[in-house]
Amino acid sequence: MRKADKIILSKAIFNGVSEELIDGMVAIKGNEIEYVGDRDKLEELKGPDTEVIDAGEKLVMPAFNDAHIHMYMSGIYASPLVHVNFTDTSAKECVEGLKELAERTDKDKWLIGAGWYHTLWDEPVLPTKDILDEYYPDRPVCMVSADAHTLWVNTKGLEKLGITEESVAPRGGTYAKDENGELVGLIQESAAMSLVPKIYDFELDEAKGIYLNFMKILNSYGITMTSDVSMMSVPGADFVRDDIYEELLKDDAMTVRVNMFPTLIKDLSRAYDLRDKFDGEIVRCQGVKQFFDGVSSTHTAYLKDDYSNAQFEGDHGYPTMKVEEMEELILWAHKNDFSARVHTIGDQAIHCLIDCIEKANEMYGKKPYLHHTLEHLENIQEPDIQRLADNDIIPSCQPAHLMIDPAGIELDLGQERMQFMWAFRSMLDAGCNLAFGTDSPVVGVNPFEGLYNAVTRSSAFTQEPKGGWVPKEKISLFEAARAYTYGAACAASREDRIGVLTQGKLADMIILDRNIFDKEPEELLETKVDMTLMDGEIVYQR
Structure with missing residues (x-):
């Protein structure tokens, strides 16, 4: 065996394969793992x-891998360019929170806020442009919802976007109006997605700084790989910024591996170009992403039966496109050797997508190097x-999502359907390869909160409900950690090199400040990363 560049000794090594921790060592040579096991080979591998x-x-x-993230938007939310608050309790509180940002932002530029979630407000009704106009009548304002599916804008914002009462929203989206046909300032689903690029528009150098800062944050949480998935269903607006990655690669400044998933459309030329251009170990493109429904809170997630609190007969959400169109896209991706990832929240959206993938497997055969992935479920x-x-x-799946608003979910879906929400235990028992992530910026990137959510089915912030929400779907910490490492690597088609600590794999690993496997779940919320290594090099040290 070759002499190691680094050797990490520990009485508790989780290799990602076995639930039995190793009392031993990890030896690193170059950017790969040379050996993992007991300490008998210490002298053999240790050189001067x-x-x-x-x-x-x-x-x-x-190291942790985040299976579902939006790098551009997450970086912006972590920057001083946007005011972000997920805990406001009213529309007024949201708008008043913009004051400090407004004072340091030019009036001709967008004033941007994010994180509002009306179902958690004291009065859980959707906001309108009126309150934004009251506070900011002479500048464009856009408030992005926590799930990023709705834009709340003022009159100046509508004018800047060129939206009038006569404007026709893209298919699958809406420009909400009142009973008199007047715009209320809410833009939803595909209509919102098509407009976001006009609002989040920053110079390349500014964007590079945003990414560098965000990668430092990821490293501090022990994250060395992400799947940067399309933010929008419309072509040209996926926010997968390959131009920024290209610049950062030139600067040798990437401290996070990125797997790009641009928008899945019939024209795969962008995906082909990215796959050919980025074929190294740091940045890659091996798949594509689409959306098939919306979200439960606005009754746009596509269900088999009506919502339990349906507002009208047939209120069961809707697909973003015809099932036949989605099937055509899935077959096309599979035929052309691209893994397809699809946003599917409602049970009927999931059912139809399984049908599509089942047909692709039948027509073109199962391809073991493809990892078709459904998002959210x-x-x-x-x-x-x-x-x-x-x-x-x-x-x-994103474990933190199940604790955003369980009371609202119960009202939307009722007790019977609730039993199969975020069904982690059932999925593992069926033989699924579960992958975890965050969908940042919808929730923060802290993986320890996600682990806690999956293990306890309780909120990381309140530790409620005691005993867990739908507790039969709890999983073990080993299973949750594996979903955040190996499972997420599989979702990125990188399991051949990443996700476990075994000989020949890339040396991406972390040292925590404690052994989380012999502690109570509550200690997960206090856990810190002491050191993060990518390619055997230290990219973060506490």
């Missing part, structure tokens, strides 16, 4: 220039859980 790091009883494990029909496993479909 080998750096030895003794972690004691602290946990050493694979908040509510699923019980028989479809086994169909996910049978068709090798990865459920990519």
Whole structure:
């Protein structure tokens, strides 16, 4: 064996494969793992220039991989360019929070806020442009909802976007109006998605700084890889900024591996170009992304049956496109060797997408190097859980989502459907390869909060409900950690090199400040990352 560049000693090594922790060492040579096991080979692998790091009883494990993230928007939210607050309790509180940003932003530029979630307000009704006009009558304002599916804009904002009462929204989207046909300032779904690029428009140098700052934040949480998935369903607005990645690669400034998933459309030329251009270990493109429905809170997630609190007969949401059109896209992606990832929240959206992937497997054969992935899967029909496993479909879920508003979900879907919401235990028992992420900026990137949510089914902020929400779907910490490492690597088609600590894999790993596997779940919320390594190099140290 070759002499190692670094050796990390620990009494607790989670290799991502076995639930049995190793009392031993990890040896690194170059950017790869040379050896993982007991300490018998320490002297054999240790050379005069080998750096030895003794972690004691602290946990050493694979670095976290975030399976679903929007890098551009997350970076902006972590910057001083946008006011973000997820805890406001009223429309007035949201608008008043813009004051400090308004004072340092030119009046001809967009004043941007984000994070509002009306179902959690004291009066849970959708806002209108009136209050924005009252505070800011002479400048464009846009407030982006927490789930990023709705824009709330003022009159000046509508004018800047060129939207009038006569404007026709793109298919799958709406320009909301009142009973008199007047615009109320709410733009939803595909209509919102098509306009976001006009609002979040920053210079390249400014954007590079945003990414560098955000990668530091990711590293501080032990994250060394993400799947940067399309933010929008419309062509040309996916916010997968390959131009920024190209610049950062030239500067040798990437401290996070990125897997790009641009928008899935019939013209795959952009996806082909990205796949050919970015073929290294740091930035890649091996798949594409689409949307098939909306979100439950606005009754735009596509359900088999009506919402429990339906506002009219047939209120069961809707697909963003015809099922036949989505099937054509999935078949096209599969035929052309691109993994397809699709936003599917409602149970009927999930059911139809499984049908599409099932047909692709039948027509073109299962391709083991493809990892078709459904995103979110908040509510699923019980028989479809086994169909996910049978068709090798990865459920990519965000544990923090289940604790955003469980009371609202209960009203929307009722007790019966609730039993199969974020069904992690059932998915694993069926043989699914579960992948975890955050959907940042919808929720923060802290993986320890996600682990806590998955293990306890309780809020990371209130520790409620005691005993967990739909507790039968709890999973073990080992299973949750594996979903955040190996499972997420599979969703990015990177499991051959990343996600476990075994010989020949890339040396992406972290040292935590404690062994989380021998602690109570509540300690997850206090856990810190002491050190993050990517390619065997330290990219973060506390």
